[in-house]
Amino acid sequence: MCGRYVQTLPAEAMRRLFKAGGALPNLSPNYNAAPTQRLPVCRFNPETGERSLDVLRWGLVPSWAKDLSIGARTINARAEGVAEKPSFRSAFKARRCLVPADYFYEWKKEGSAKQPFRIGRADGPPLVFAGLWEGWQDKQSQEWVRTFTIITTTPSAQMAALHDRMPVILEEEHWPAWLGEEKAEPASLLPLLAPWPGELELVAVSKDVGNVANNRPDLIDAV
Template sequence: MQITPADELARHYGIEGPLPNAPAQYNAPPSARLMVVRRDPRDGRRDLSPLRWGLVPHGAGDPKIGNRLTLARAESVATTPSFREAFARRRCLVPVDAFFEWKAETTPRQPYAVARRDRGPFGLAALWENWRDPASGNWMRTFAVLTHAARAPMAAIHHRMPVIVPADRQPLWLGEEAADVAALGALLAPAETDALELWKVHPRMNAARVDDAGILERWDEGTDAISARPADLFAG
Protein backbone atom coordinates (compact mmCIF):
# COMPACT_ATOMS: atom_id res chain seq x y z
CA MET A 1 0.00 0.00 0.00
CA GLN A 2 1.40 3.38 -1.03
CA ILE A 3 -0.48 6.46 0.15
CA THR A 4 2.32 8.86 1.15
CA PRO A 5 2.57 11.54 -1.61
CA ALA A 6 5.60 11.39 -3.89
CA ASP A 7 7.01 14.69 -2.62
CA GLU A 8 6.95 13.41 0.96
CA LEU A 9 8.59 10.15 -0.10
CA ALA A 10 11.26 12.18 -1.90
CA ARG A 11 12.05 14.11 1.27
CA HIS A 12 12.02 10.93 3.35
CA TYR A 13 14.48 9.13 1.04
CA GLY A 14 16.61 12.13 0.03
CA ILE A 15 15.52 12.23 -3.62
CA GLU A 16 15.88 15.33 -5.78
CA GLY A 17 14.62 16.24 -9.23
CA PRO A 18 11.33 15.75 -11.09
CA LEU A 19 8.92 13.29 -9.50
CA PRO A 20 6.37 11.01 -11.17
CA ASN A 21 2.65 11.27 -10.68
CA ALA A 22 1.88 8.79 -7.90
CA PRO A 23 -1.81 8.34 -7.04
CA ALA A 24 -2.58 6.59 -3.77
CA GLN A 25 -2.82 2.80 -4.04
CA TYR A 26 -4.51 0.96 -1.19
CA ASN A 27 -4.80 -2.51 -2.70
CA ALA A 28 -2.03 -2.95 -5.27
CA PRO A 29 -1.97 -6.47 -6.76
CA PRO A 30 0.90 -8.10 -8.67
CA SER A 31 1.38 -6.42 -12.08
CA ALA A 32 0.53 -3.02 -10.54
CA ARG A 33 2.97 -0.16 -11.04
CA LEU A 34 4.39 1.02 -7.72
CA MET A 35 6.88 3.70 -6.74
CA VAL A 36 10.36 2.23 -6.25
CA VAL A 37 13.52 3.84 -4.84
CA ARG A 38 16.68 2.98 -6.83
CA ARG A 39 20.25 4.21 -7.05
CA ASP A 40 21.01 5.59 -10.49
CA PRO A 41 24.33 3.99 -11.53
CA ARG A 42 25.11 6.96 -13.78
CA ASP A 43 25.35 9.62 -11.08
CA GLY A 44 24.82 7.73 -7.81
CA ARG A 45 21.67 9.69 -6.97
CA ARG A 46 18.49 8.13 -5.69
CA ASP A 47 15.55 7.91 -8.06
CA LEU A 48 11.83 7.45 -7.45
CA SER A 49 9.98 5.93 -10.37
CA PRO A 50 7.08 3.56 -11.12
CA LEU A 51 7.99 -0.07 -11.85
CA ARG A 52 5.76 -3.06 -12.57
CA TRP A 53 5.43 -5.63 -9.79
CA GLY A 54 6.57 -9.02 -11.10
CA LEU A 55 10.22 -9.32 -12.14
CA VAL A 56 10.92 -10.20 -15.76
CA PRO A 57 14.55 -11.43 -16.06
CA HIS A 58 16.68 -9.62 -18.61
CA GLY A 59 16.91 -12.63 -20.94
CA ALA A 60 13.31 -13.82 -20.62
CA GLY A 61 11.46 -14.69 -23.81
CA ASP A 62 7.99 -13.94 -22.45
CA PRO A 63 7.11 -11.15 -19.98
CA LYS A 64 4.36 -13.33 -18.50
CA ILE A 65 7.05 -14.99 -16.38
CA GLY A 66 6.81 -11.90 -14.18
CA ASN A 67 3.44 -13.15 -12.94
CA ARG A 68 5.32 -15.94 -11.13
CA LEU A 69 8.24 -13.82 -9.93
CA THR A 70 6.58 -11.31 -7.62
CA LEU A 71 8.46 -12.58 -4.55
CA ALA A 72 12.04 -13.78 -4.03
CA ARG A 73 13.19 -15.87 -1.08
CA ALA A 74 16.01 -14.15 0.81
CA GLU A 75 17.61 -17.52 1.62
CA SER A 76 18.26 -18.36 -2.05
CA VAL A 77 18.10 -15.06 -3.94
CA ALA A 78 21.87 -14.89 -4.46
CA THR A 79 21.90 -18.18 -6.39
CA THR A 80 18.46 -18.41 -8.04
CA PRO A 81 19.00 -17.87 -11.80
CA SER A 82 16.01 -15.54 -12.19
CA PHE A 83 17.20 -13.23 -9.40
CA ARG A 84 20.95 -13.56 -8.85
CA GLU A 85 22.06 -10.88 -11.36
CA ALA A 86 19.56 -8.35 -10.08
CA PHE A 87 20.56 -9.19 -6.51
CA ALA A 88 24.19 -8.45 -7.31
CA ARG A 89 23.57 -5.21 -9.25
CA ARG A 90 20.01 -3.89 -9.04
CA ARG A 91 18.70 -3.79 -5.50
CA CYS A 92 15.96 -1.33 -4.64
CA LEU A 93 13.37 -0.37 -2.04
CA VAL A 94 9.58 -0.36 -2.29
CA PRO A 95 8.30 2.32 0.11
CA VAL A 96 4.99 1.36 1.70
CA ASP A 97 2.70 2.68 4.40
CA ALA A 98 1.31 -0.79 5.10
CA PHE A 99 1.00 -4.19 3.47
CA PHE A 100 -1.54 -6.99 3.68
CA GLU A 101 -1.13 -10.62 4.61
CA TRP A 102 -3.64 -13.46 4.84
CA LYS A 103 -4.31 -16.19 7.36
CA ALA A 104 -4.76 -18.93 4.82
CA GLU A 105 -6.53 -21.56 6.92
CA THR A 106 -9.74 -19.50 7.10
CA THR A 107 -12.54 -19.49 4.51
CA PRO A 108 -12.69 -16.98 3.03
CA ARG A 109 -9.04 -16.11 3.57
CA GLN A 110 -8.80 -13.58 6.38
CA PRO A 111 -6.73 -10.48 5.47
CA TYR A 112 -4.70 -8.46 7.96
CA ALA A 113 -3.18 -5.01 7.52
CA VAL A 114 0.40 -4.60 8.76
CA ALA A 115 1.94 -1.18 9.45
CA ARG A 116 4.46 0.52 11.66
CA ARG A 117 3.13 1.49 15.07
CA ASP A 118 4.12 5.09 14.35
CA ARG A 119 2.42 4.82 10.91
CA GLY A 120 5.52 6.08 9.11
CA PRO A 121 6.49 4.74 5.68
CA PHE A 122 9.01 1.90 5.55
CA GLY A 123 11.09 0.29 2.81
CA LEU A 124 10.74 -3.30 1.61
CA ALA A 125 13.82 -4.96 0.12
CA ALA A 126 13.35 -5.59 -3.59
CA LEU A 127 15.20 -6.24 -6.85
CA TRP A 128 14.59 -4.56 -10.18
CA GLU A 129 15.32 -5.55 -13.74
CA ASN A 130 15.23 -4.19 -17.31
CA TRP A 131 13.56 -6.23 -20.05
CA ARG A 132 13.37 -5.34 -23.74
CA ASP A 133 10.44 -6.50 -25.84
CA PRO A 134 12.03 -8.11 -28.92
CA ALA A 135 8.98 -7.27 -31.05
CA SER A 136 8.50 -3.59 -30.20
CA GLY A 137 11.92 -2.70 -28.84
CA ASN A 138 10.26 -1.11 -25.82
CA TRP A 139 11.85 -1.46 -22.39
CA MET A 140 10.02 -2.58 -19.27
CA ARG A 141 11.25 -2.16 -15.69
CA THR A 142 9.98 -4.63 -13.13
CA PHE A 143 10.65 -5.66 -9.54
CA ALA A 144 10.23 -8.48 -7.01
CA VAL A 145 9.94 -8.15 -3.23
CA LEU A 146 12.18 -10.24 -0.96
CA THR A 147 10.72 -12.35 1.86
CA HIS A 148 12.14 -14.25 4.82
CA ALA A 149 10.83 -16.29 7.74
CA ALA A 150 8.25 -14.39 9.76
CA ARG A 151 8.81 -13.21 13.32
CA ALA A 152 6.17 -12.06 15.81
CA PRO A 153 3.65 -10.57 15.35
CA MET A 154 3.59 -11.73 11.70
CA ALA A 155 4.31 -15.36 12.56
CA ALA A 156 0.85 -15.65 14.12
CA ILE A 157 -0.77 -15.40 10.69
CA HIS A 158 1.85 -16.46 8.12
CA HIS A 159 5.23 -18.21 7.96
CA ARG A 160 6.77 -15.63 5.59
CA MET A 161 6.95 -11.83 5.52
CA PRO A 162 8.59 -9.10 3.42
CA VAL A 163 12.14 -8.08 4.30
CA ILE A 164 12.02 -4.61 5.88
CA VAL A 165 15.25 -2.64 5.47
CA PRO A 166 16.04 -0.38 8.46
CA ALA A 167 16.78 3.24 7.57
CA ASP A 168 20.43 2.98 8.60
CA ARG A 169 20.95 -0.06 6.32
CA GLN A 170 19.29 1.35 3.23
CA PRO A 171 22.50 2.86 1.76
CA LEU A 172 24.07 -0.60 1.89
CA TRP A 173 21.06 -2.25 0.26
CA LEU A 174 20.88 0.34 -2.51
CA GLY A 175 24.57 -0.08 -3.33
CA GLU A 176 25.63 3.33 -2.00
CA GLU A 177 27.98 1.53 0.38
CA ALA A 178 30.21 -1.43 -0.39
CA ALA A 179 28.51 -4.68 0.52
CA ASP A 180 29.77 -8.24 0.37
CA VAL A 181 27.63 -11.37 0.45
CA ALA A 182 28.03 -11.68 4.23
CA ALA A 183 26.83 -8.13 4.87
CA LEU A 184 23.83 -8.55 2.61
CA GLY A 185 23.04 -11.90 4.17
CA ALA A 186 23.00 -10.34 7.64
CA LEU A 187 20.66 -7.63 6.40
CA LEU A 188 18.27 -10.22 4.98
CA ALA A 189 18.18 -12.37 8.10
CA PRO A 190 14.83 -12.38 9.95
CA ALA A 191 14.77 -9.44 12.36
CA GLU A 192 12.64 -8.44 15.31
CA THR A 193 9.43 -6.71 14.27
CA ASP A 194 8.37 -4.95 17.47
CA ALA A 195 7.81 -1.77 15.46
CA LEU A 196 4.98 -3.44 13.54
CA GLU A 197 1.29 -3.72 14.35
CA LEU A 198 -1.28 -5.86 12.57
CA TRP A 199 -5.06 -5.82 12.61
CA LYS A 200 -7.89 -7.71 10.96
CA VAL A 201 -9.61 -6.06 7.97
CA HIS A 202 -12.75 -6.94 6.05
CA PRO A 203 -12.46 -9.78 3.47
CA ARG A 204 -13.92 -7.48 0.82
CA MET A 205 -10.36 -6.36 0.14
CA ASN A 206 -9.64 -9.85 -1.24
CA ALA A 207 -10.99 -8.51 -4.54
CA ALA A 208 -8.20 -6.56 -6.28
CA ARG A 209 -10.77 -4.17 -7.76
CA VAL A 210 -11.52 -2.87 -4.25
CA ASP A 211 -9.05 -0.01 -3.85
CA ASP A 212 -10.18 2.56 -1.30
CA ALA A 213 -9.18 3.78 2.14
CA GLY A 214 -11.97 1.73 3.72
CA ILE A 215 -10.03 -1.50 3.35
CA LEU A 216 -7.80 -0.31 6.20
CA GLU A 217 -10.66 -0.25 8.70
CA ARG A 218 -10.15 -2.42 11.76
CA TRP A 219 -12.84 -5.10 11.49
CA ASP A 220 -14.51 -7.30 14.08
CA GLU A 221 -15.71 -10.45 12.32
CA GLY A 222 -17.87 -11.46 15.28
CA THR A 223 -20.06 -8.37 15.09
CA ASP A 224 -19.23 -7.34 11.50
CA ALA A 225 -18.47 -3.92 12.98
CA ILE A 226 -15.79 -1.38 12.19
CA SER A 227 -13.92 -0.46 15.35
CA ALA A 228 -11.36 1.92 13.86
CA ARG A 229 -11.40 3.86 10.60
CA PRO A 230 -8.46 4.83 8.36
CA ALA A 231 -8.45 8.44 9.53
CA ASP A 232 -7.88 7.22 13.08
CA LEU A 233 -5.48 4.41 12.19
CA PHE A 234 -3.23 6.71 10.17
CA ALA A 235 -3.74 9.94 12.07
CA GLY A 236 -0.61 12.04 12.27
Protein backbone atom coordinates in the same frame (compact mmCIF):
# COMPACT_ATOMS: atom_id res chain seq x y z
CA MET B 1 4.30 -14.25 0.32
CA CYS B 2 3.74 -10.52 0.13
CA GLY B 3 1.14 -10.21 -2.60
CA ARG B 4 -0.72 -6.99 -1.75
CA TYR B 5 0.19 -3.78 -0.02
CA VAL B 6 -0.83 -0.16 0.54
CA GLN B 7 1.09 2.85 -0.79
CA THR B 8 -0.43 6.28 -0.17
CA LEU B 9 2.66 8.39 0.53
CA PRO B 10 2.73 11.37 -1.90
CA ALA B 11 5.69 11.63 -4.25
CA GLU B 12 7.08 14.70 -2.49
CA ALA B 13 6.95 12.91 0.87
CA MET B 14 8.79 9.95 -0.69
CA ARG B 15 11.40 12.32 -2.08
CA ARG B 16 12.04 13.59 1.44
CA LEU B 17 11.98 10.08 2.91
CA PHE B 18 14.62 8.78 0.51
CA LYS B 19 16.43 12.09 -0.11
CA ALA B 20 15.92 11.44 -3.82
CA GLY B 21 16.66 13.74 -6.74
CA GLY B 22 15.38 13.96 -10.28
CA ALA B 23 11.82 14.22 -11.57
CA LEU B 24 8.95 13.05 -9.43
CA PRO B 25 6.53 10.44 -10.77
CA ASN B 26 2.81 11.16 -10.95
CA LEU B 27 1.29 8.95 -8.25
CA SER B 28 -2.15 8.24 -6.86
CA PRO B 29 -2.87 6.61 -3.49
CA ASN B 30 -3.09 2.84 -3.86
CA TYR B 31 -4.96 0.94 -1.14
CA ASN B 32 -4.68 -2.44 -2.85
CA ALA B 33 -1.40 -2.56 -4.75
CA ALA B 34 -1.25 -5.81 -6.70
CA PRO B 35 1.15 -7.72 -8.96
CA THR B 36 1.69 -6.38 -12.51
CA GLN B 37 0.72 -2.86 -11.39
CA ARG B 38 3.20 0.00 -11.81
CA LEU B 39 4.37 1.13 -8.39
CA PRO B 40 7.05 3.45 -6.94
CA VAL B 41 10.48 2.26 -5.88
CA CYS B 42 13.69 4.03 -4.91
CA ARG B 43 16.86 3.26 -6.89
CA PHE B 44 20.42 4.60 -6.90
CA ASN B 45 21.98 5.83 -10.13
CA PRO B 46 25.79 5.49 -9.95
CA GLU B 47 26.20 7.81 -12.96
CA THR B 48 24.47 10.76 -11.28
CA GLY B 49 25.30 9.75 -7.72
CA GLU B 50 21.65 10.33 -6.77
CA ARG B 51 18.72 8.30 -5.59
CA SER B 52 15.65 8.47 -7.78
CA LEU B 53 11.96 7.64 -7.47
CA ASP B 54 10.82 5.48 -10.35
CA VAL B 55 7.63 3.63 -11.25
CA LEU B 56 8.25 -0.03 -12.10
CA ARG B 57 6.04 -3.02 -12.85
CA TRP B 58 5.61 -5.41 -9.90
CA GLY B 59 6.81 -8.90 -10.81
CA LEU B 60 10.48 -9.21 -11.79
CA VAL B 61 11.12 -10.26 -15.39
CA PRO B 62 14.71 -11.45 -15.96
CA SER B 63 16.51 -10.12 -19.03
CA TRP B 64 16.53 -13.64 -20.54
CA ALA B 65 12.76 -14.22 -20.23
CA LYS B 66 10.78 -14.81 -23.45
CA ASP B 67 7.89 -12.61 -22.34
CA LEU B 68 6.42 -10.78 -19.34
CA SER B 69 4.36 -13.71 -18.08
CA ILE B 70 7.06 -14.92 -15.68
CA GLY B 71 6.47 -11.74 -13.66
CA ALA B 72 3.28 -13.17 -12.16
CA ARG B 73 5.42 -15.85 -10.47
CA THR B 74 8.27 -13.58 -9.36
CA ILE B 75 6.52 -10.92 -7.28
CA ASN B 76 8.56 -12.19 -4.32
CA ALA B 77 12.10 -13.50 -4.00
CA ARG B 78 12.86 -15.81 -1.08
CA ALA B 79 15.82 -14.55 0.93
CA GLU B 80 17.12 -18.09 1.32
CA GLY B 81 17.94 -18.47 -2.38
CA VAL B 82 18.08 -14.94 -3.73
CA ALA B 83 21.85 -15.03 -4.33
CA GLU B 84 21.72 -18.26 -6.37
CA LYS B 85 18.34 -18.50 -8.11
CA PRO B 86 18.71 -17.67 -11.84
CA SER B 87 15.72 -15.31 -11.82
CA PHE B 88 17.21 -13.11 -9.10
CA ARG B 89 20.98 -13.60 -8.70
CA SER B 90 22.01 -11.00 -11.28
CA ALA B 91 19.69 -8.35 -9.82
CA PHE B 92 20.83 -9.20 -6.29
CA LYS B 93 24.42 -8.47 -7.27
CA ALA B 94 23.82 -5.15 -8.97
CA ARG B 95 20.20 -3.94 -9.08
CA ARG B 96 18.71 -3.54 -5.63
CA CYS B 97 15.95 -1.12 -4.71
CA LEU B 98 13.73 0.03 -1.86
CA VAL B 99 9.94 -0.38 -1.94
CA PRO B 100 7.88 1.99 0.24
CA ALA B 101 4.56 0.93 1.76
CA ASP B 102 2.14 2.06 4.44
CA TYR B 103 1.04 -1.52 5.16
CA PHE B 104 1.10 -4.96 3.61
CA TYR B 105 -1.79 -7.40 3.61
CA GLU B 106 -1.73 -11.01 4.70
CA TRP B 107 -4.45 -13.61 5.11
CA LYS B 108 -4.94 -15.90 8.10
CA LYS B 109 -6.76 -19.20 7.72
CA GLU B 110 -9.76 -19.45 10.01
CA GLY B 111 -11.35 -22.81 9.34
CA SER B 112 -12.40 -22.87 5.70
CA ALA B 113 -12.26 -19.07 5.44
CA LYS B 114 -9.39 -16.58 5.24
CA GLN B 115 -9.34 -13.32 7.16
CA PRO B 116 -7.20 -10.50 5.72
CA PHE B 117 -5.05 -8.33 7.99
CA ARG B 118 -3.19 -5.13 7.33
CA ILE B 119 0.26 -5.09 8.88
CA GLY B 120 2.27 -1.97 9.60
CA ARG B 121 4.88 -0.62 11.97
CA ALA B 122 3.45 -0.02 15.42
CA ASP B 123 5.57 3.16 15.70
CA GLY B 124 3.97 4.62 12.59
CA PRO B 125 6.71 5.30 9.98
CA PRO B 126 6.29 3.83 6.50
CA LEU B 127 7.59 0.36 5.83
CA VAL B 128 10.51 0.09 3.43
CA PHE B 129 10.96 -3.33 1.84
CA ALA B 130 14.13 -4.78 0.33
CA GLY B 131 13.57 -5.13 -3.41
CA LEU B 132 15.37 -6.05 -6.62
CA TRP B 133 14.80 -4.60 -10.07
CA GLU B 134 15.53 -5.70 -13.59
CA GLY B 135 15.25 -4.44 -17.18
CA TRP B 136 13.66 -6.54 -19.93
CA GLN B 137 13.47 -5.63 -23.62
CA ASP B 138 10.61 -6.69 -25.87
CA LYS B 139 12.30 -8.16 -28.93
CA GLN B 140 9.51 -7.06 -31.27
CA SER B 141 8.80 -3.52 -30.12
CA GLN B 142 12.29 -2.91 -28.67
CA GLU B 143 10.54 -1.34 -25.68
CA TRP B 144 12.24 -1.62 -22.30
CA VAL B 145 10.14 -2.71 -19.31
CA ARG B 146 11.55 -2.30 -15.81
CA THR B 147 10.22 -4.57 -13.12
CA PHE B 148 10.77 -5.30 -9.44
CA THR B 149 10.28 -7.93 -6.76
CA ILE B 150 9.99 -7.82 -2.96
CA ILE B 151 12.25 -10.09 -0.91
CA THR B 152 10.57 -12.21 1.77
CA THR B 153 12.01 -14.04 4.75
CA THR B 154 10.93 -16.21 7.67
CA PRO B 155 8.42 -14.54 10.00
CA SER B 156 9.10 -12.73 13.23
CA ALA B 157 7.55 -14.25 16.35
CA GLN B 158 4.67 -11.81 16.01
CA MET B 159 4.04 -12.60 12.34
CA ALA B 160 4.37 -16.36 12.79
CA ALA B 161 0.87 -16.53 14.28
CA LEU B 162 -0.45 -15.16 11.00
CA HIS B 163 1.77 -16.49 8.21
CA ASP B 164 5.02 -18.35 7.53
CA ARG B 165 6.63 -15.54 5.49
CA MET B 166 7.03 -11.79 5.74
CA PRO B 167 8.66 -9.09 3.58
CA VAL B 168 12.18 -7.98 4.49
CA ILE B 169 11.94 -4.56 6.16
CA LEU B 170 15.07 -2.39 6.06
CA GLU B 171 15.91 0.42 8.46
CA GLU B 172 17.35 3.67 7.08
CA GLU B 173 20.87 2.89 8.29
CA HIS B 174 21.01 -0.03 5.85
CA TRP B 175 19.66 1.80 2.78
CA PRO B 176 23.03 3.04 1.44
CA ALA B 177 24.55 -0.44 1.40
CA TRP B 178 21.42 -2.01 -0.06
CA LEU B 179 21.12 0.54 -2.84
CA GLY B 180 24.81 0.26 -3.73
CA GLU B 181 25.83 3.73 -2.60
CA GLU B 182 28.31 2.09 -0.25
CA LYS B 183 30.56 -0.67 -1.52
CA ALA B 184 29.35 -3.98 -0.18
CA GLU B 185 29.83 -7.53 -1.36
CA PRO B 186 26.48 -9.23 -2.02
CA ALA B 187 27.29 -11.91 0.57
CA SER B 188 27.62 -9.21 3.24
CA LEU B 189 24.04 -8.12 2.55
CA LEU B 190 22.49 -11.51 3.28
CA PRO B 191 22.34 -10.92 7.08
CA LEU B 192 20.02 -7.97 6.38
CA LEU B 193 17.43 -10.36 4.96
CA ALA B 194 16.18 -11.39 8.38
CA PRO B 195 12.83 -11.06 10.17
CA TRP B 196 12.23 -7.49 11.31
CA PRO B 197 12.63 -7.37 15.13
CA GLY B 198 10.38 -4.36 15.73
CA GLU B 199 6.76 -4.34 16.84
CA LEU B 200 4.10 -4.65 14.17
CA GLU B 201 0.44 -3.73 14.28
CA LEU B 202 -1.84 -6.46 12.88
CA VAL B 203 -5.41 -5.34 12.18
CA ALA B 204 -8.24 -7.39 10.65
CA VAL B 205 -9.77 -5.65 7.62
CA SER B 206 -12.57 -6.17 5.11
CA LYS B 207 -12.49 -9.24 2.88
CA ASP B 208 -13.10 -6.83 -0.01
CA VAL B 209 -9.33 -6.47 -0.22
CA GLY B 210 -9.25 -9.92 -1.82
CA ASN B 211 -10.63 -8.46 -5.04
CA VAL B 212 -7.98 -6.42 -6.89
CA ALA B 213 -10.75 -4.32 -8.44
CA ASN B 214 -11.39 -2.81 -5.00
CA ASN B 215 -9.15 0.14 -4.25
CA ARG B 216 -10.76 2.35 -1.60
CA PRO B 217 -9.52 4.10 1.57
CA ASP B 218 -11.91 2.06 3.75
CA LEU B 219 -10.08 -1.17 2.83
CA ILE B 220 -7.59 -0.43 5.61
CA ASP B 221 -10.31 0.21 8.24
CA ALA B 222 -10.50 -2.25 11.12
CA VAL B 223 -13.44 -4.66 11.14
